[in-house]
Amino acid sequence: MPDLKLLADVPTADEREAIDVVVGGEAAGDGRVTRSDRTRRHLLLPALRAAQRRVGWVTPGALGYASRRLEIPPAEAYGVATFYALIALEERPADVLHVCTDLCCALAGATVPDGAQPSPCLGLCERAPASLRTVAGPEPREEQIPATGPPLPQTSGLKLLRRIAEGVDPESQPEFVALARARELGPDAVIAAVKASPLLGRGGAAFPTGRKWEAVASQPATPHYLVCNADESEPGTFKDRVIMEQDPFALVESMAIAMYATGCEKGFIYIRAEYPLAQKRIQHAIDASGFDIELRIGAGAYVCGEETALFQSIEGFRGEPRNKPPFPVEVGLFGKPTVVNNVETLVNVPHILLGDDARDTRLFCLSGNVGRPGLYEVELGTPLRDLLELAEAEPAKAVLLGGAAGSFLRPDQLDLELSFDAAREAGVTLGSGVVIVFGENADLVSAVLRIAEFFRDESCGQCVPCRVGTVRQEEALHRLASGRTNGNELAVLADLEQVMRDASICGLGQTAASAVTSAMKNLGVLA
Amino acid sequence: MIELTVDGQAVQVEEGSTILDACRRVEIDTPTLCYGDTLTPVNVCRVCVVELEGARTLVPSCSRKAEDGMVVRTDSERVRTSRRLVLELLGSSVNLSTAPEALAYIEQYDAEPDRFGADSLTVAQAVKVDNDLYVRDYSKCILCYKCVEACGVDHQNTFAIAVAGRGFGAHISTELDVPLPESACVYCGNCIAVCPTGALMATSEFELREAGTWKEEEQEEVDTVCPYCGVGCNLTMHVQEGQIVKVTSPDDHDVTLGNLCIKGRFGYRYVQNK
Numbered sequence A: 001m002p003d004l005k006l007l008a009d010v011p012t013a014d015e016r017e018a019i020d021v022v023v024g025g026e027a028a029g030d031g032r033v034t035r036s037d038r039t040r041r042h043l044l045l046p047a048l049r050a051a052q053r054r055v056g057w058v059t060p061g062a063l064g065y066a067s068r069r070l071e072i073p074p075a076e077a078y079g080v081a082t083f084y085a086l087i088a089l090e091e092r093p094a095d096v097l098h099v100c101t102d103l104c105c106a107l108a109g110a111t112v113p114d115g116a117q118p119s120p121c122l123g124l125c126e127r128a129p130a131s132l133r134t135v136a137g138p139e140p141r142e143e144q145i146p147a148t149g150p151p152l153p154q155t156s157g158l159k160l161l162r163r164i165a166e167g168v169d170p171e172s173q174p175e176f177v178a179l180a181r182a183r184e185l186g187p188d189a190v191i192a193a194v195k196a197s198p199l200l201g202r203g204g205a206a207f208p209t210g211r212k213w214e215a216v217a218s219q220p221a222t223p224h225y226l227v228c229n230a231d232e233s234e235p236g237t238f239k240d241r242v243i244m245e246q247d248p249f250a251l252v253e254s255m256a257i258a259m260y261a262t263g264c265e266k267g268f269i270y271i272r273a274e275y276p277l278a279q280k281r282i283q284h285a286i287d288a289s290g291f292d293i294e295l296r297i298g299a300g301a302y303v304c305g306e307e308t309a310l311f312q313s314i315e316g317f318r319g320e321p322r323n324k325p326p327f328p329v330e331v332g333l334f335g336k337p338t339v340v341n342n343v344e345t346l347v348n349v350p351h352i353l354l355g356d357d358a359r360d361t362r363l364f365c366l367s368g369n370v371g372r373p374g375l376y377e378v379e380l381g382t383p384l385r386d387l388l389e390l391a392e393a394e395p396a397k398a399v400l401l402g403g404a405a406g407s408f409l410r411p412d413q414l415d416l417e418l419s420f421d422a423a424r425e426a427g428v429t430l431g432s433g434v435v436i437v438f439g440e441n442a443d444l445v446s447a448v449l450r451i452a453e454f455f456r457d458e459s460c461g462q463c464v465p466c467r468v469g470t471v472r473q474e475e476a477l478h479r480l481a482s483g484r485t486n487g488n489e490l491a492v493l494a495d496l497e498q499v500m501r502d503a504s505i506c507g508l509g510q511t512a513a514s515a516v517t518s519a520m521k522n523l524g525v526l527a
Numbered sequence B: 001m002i003e004l005t006v007d008g009q010a011v012q013v014e015e016g017s018t019i020l021d022a023c024r025r026v027e028i029d030t031p032t033l034c035y036g037d038t039l040t041p042v043n044v045c046r047v048c049v050v051e052l053e054g055a056r057t058l059v060p061s062c063s064r065k066a067e068d069g070m071v072v073r074t075d076s077e078r079v080r081t082s083r084r085l086v087l088e089l090l091g092s093s094v095n096l097s098t099a100p101e102a103l104a105y106i107e108q109y110d111a112e113p114d115r116f117g118a119d120s121l122t123v124a125q126a127v128k129v130d131n132d133l134y135v136r137d138y139s140k141c142i143l144c145y146k147c148v149e150a151c152g153v154d155h156q157n158t159f160a161i162a163v164a165g166r167g168f169g170a171h172i173s174t175e176l177d178v179p180l181p182e183s184a185c186v187y188c189g190n191c192i193a194v195c196p197t198g199a200l201m202a203t204s205e206f207e208l209r210e211a212g213t214w215k216e217e218e219q220e221e222v223d224t225v226c227p228y229c230g231v232g233c234n235l236t237m238h239v240q241e242g243q244i245v246k247v248t249s250p251d252d253h254d255v256t257l258g259n260l261c262i263k264g265r266f267g268y269r270y271v272q273n274k
């Protein structure tokens, strides 16, 4: 590391104190960076968050202090800070209201009052319209609005949600029977059991979990890490939040099992910044259980749910996805073999080990024009129509399946079986279990434009197809919507769909045209 | 050795080579913009993509390691379409007027950057002239990350600049966008040397271009050794009408890899100040 040229601005005492809580106190004296300060770049985002939660924004003084204490060139620290939507580098009030303007909240008539910030989906879609209030100060806090949603809509037939339906206390530690069972079995047998189960990843890519675990367990490089992906930012998704808020011990126990089976020294859970209650409950469960798990909190970036972007974010870099291969099982967090799993994926594991319920169920997030929005659990293979009936969906003119990265279905396609195979055959994806119902009066053009805006906003900007492609896609759709066409929009959109899918680095760009294209082809919207 | 097939030809390359190395071995012309022989591949421009049998998407040839038995196509319609689109997207958003490679690829791939319409968003902005030695015109920046790499771990270890912002707003910046003289910049100009678009340009060249008197065809290149210190960097003096208008170093030079310091790159004025 070179001698750093630092920012001249100095932090206030409050900022210094807030950052010191994260990075450790500075040795009295000459203010030089001590040796132990090296290699601590991973504390950058926590330090920036701490400074902002104290005074409302990241001042030049705070940015300079964080970069000095962590020996990060200020230009790079600035690059990281400006990556995240929820980090403010310009002065703003301590109390900020972030109002969701995404798909479900728009259906519920969301409007952004003066002085409030518009926000992508806050993961509170079952209580749309929703917002998040962030209050900086000596006792910073974040509030989800509305604070509570409807109770779980189902009471029976549940597996992953059973304990929640039974009213489990999220703050009292249960006996970890599945972990005890894992320890009886030994790591190899745990992996064998997961491999023998039909469990596929629930974060979107549907990769077989057992194979991932086996690959990491067999890596000679050490240490191994477990990362639980709780970034959950796909519009319309709130399943992981419900689990973390209401049954956090199930998740930490599942993480402990995964770590045990795959020889992980340490676990991380990365929860999006917009989930304050989940963060609190998970931190409490970690503290109570004593597992070596560290909670990391995002700062407003959908792309950080992409597994390698998530590693970059934890490591203190911009959340730019890495090129694969190498895959995380070989080169993951801090360059080490890493198991990354979604929350829902992990909480399946105790049931596999205990053999208490052999059904392969899946969580679905129902929102939009439905009578009983919320989180549902049904067996894989259930027809979509049954799920819609359970949720008392209004007659739909379209259903968005799989989220912004998913696809729109027509009313005559709603008999689709909700299984990975049937979805693949139909050329759609279950994604993260999103089912948004658009009733007769819904404005599909607005929905399509909102999706295009979402991808343009959330692109990390690294690769050309996505950085510029998402802008051109949005421009072309706006031209079509407003009737100011050049006459070539359809050809342009088709080309963009191809280049983004084929040549983008990560899944964000690769799917940035999926829902838009399906709306045009399937529903004739703007076509 | 590794053996793979590229466009139907068997190619042998050493372990650790990339698909791009294999393409070059058999003289298959492959466009690259963010790739530099002396830099760690960042694989962000995606103009070098190729079709790899068994892969769901195209892969960047500049960074994808060659493996035994790979079957690669570089001449398919699918490859051409993506390359053309990447060039159209860049050409529609960035001023490529001083980016000869990019312009040549646009021609070669029949790319039409104008097809998105006149009101397309661009990165147009004012030129940053905040020091005597070089200017930064980010309306010409394709965000290839080369300057950041050259300033950082790959060459200079100064870390004066980084990528900031996100999405289309991503851009190269000093901390808080302070002017260069307030940043960590040491004016080695190694970022200028790697910039493929002329976004970074020595003031001498910038001023001549502004005045319309930059005559690249008439310039002579004179090689010499830098007189300032014992390292012995090779210098190439670009001379126009008897005046040195730019100094570079050959990037295949084993001492410099194209890099110089402020003295070698900018300290030539004394030669002319008679």
Ligand SMILES: Cc1cc2nc3c(=O)[nH]c(=O)nc-3n(C[C@H](O)[C@H](O)[C@H](O)COP(=O)(O)O)c2cc1C
Pocket: A200, A201, A202, A203, A204, A205, A206, A207, A209, A229, A230, A231, A232, A233, A234, A302, A303, A304, A305, A306, A307, A308, A340, A341, A342, A343, A345, A346, A506, A507, A508
């Ligand atoms: C743009 C993008 C966002 C993603 N967001 C999430 C997310 O919020 N949560 C998640 O579990 N997986 C997300 N993924 C998928 C992850 O990359 C990864 O596949 C997943 O965490 C693996 O866990 P699983 O095998 O248990 O599904 C995202 C992928 C992309 C491309």
Ligand code: SF4
Pocket: A303, A320, A321, A458, A459, A460, A461, A462, A463, A464, A466, A467, A504, A505, A506, A507, A508, A509, A510
């Ligand atoms: S596809 Fe988009 S989000 Fe993914 S790396 Fe490229 S620019 Fe970033």
Ligand code: SF4
Pocket: B147, B150, B151, B156, B158, B159, B160, B161, B184, B185, B186, B187, B188, B189, B190, B191, B192
């Ligand atoms: S001139 Fe040298 S130090 Fe300054 S930004 Fe360019 S590479 Fe970095």
Ligand code: SF4
Pocket: B140, B141, B142, B143, B144, B145, B146, B147, B148, B172, B191, B194, B195, B196, B197, B198, B199, B200
């Ligand atoms: S300034 Fe030049 S080298 Fe730097 S990113 Fe832009 S185009 Fe690349």
Ligand code: FES
Pocket: A100, A101, A102, A103, A104, A105, A106, A120, A121, A122, A123, A124, A125, A128, A129, A130, A235, A236, A237
């Ligand atoms: S919380 Fe508004 S769409 Fe999800």
Ligand code: FES
Pocket: B031, B032, B033, B034, B035, B042, B043, B044, B045, B046, B047, B048, B049, B060, B061, B062, B063
């Ligand atoms: S040259 Fe390969 S991605 Fe840019």
